Amino acid sequence: MSTAAVVVTVLAALWVGFSAFSVFARAKWVVEPLAEYGVPRAAWPWLGAAKAAGAAGLIAGLFVPVIGVAAGVGLVVYFTGAVVTVLRARSYKHIPFPLLYLAPVVVAMALA
Structure with a gap:
């Protein structure tokens, strides 16, 4: 595995991990849009857990x-589901946010 792949994978994992932490901490700039999109509060911990597991999986993927x-x-x-959710909520100004998390993951996968 190249140095670039390792660096991008670690950065992507940190970025996604930060996103998970933001959900768990109920950061206002994260949970207000979730409520606006109609995502039930009961789903928020599961969304954070999915992101945290994904971030951990990216790191584990360096070894396995x-x-x-x-x-x-x-x-x-x-x-991709997040982008669809934002589109369905017609909150077009928020479309770049899930894409900012999606892009490094795609790049990490392409380099690996």
């Missing part, structure tokens, strides 16, 4: 590649 691929695929599905 199949885990990294599974985590990457899961995160791509997750953030």
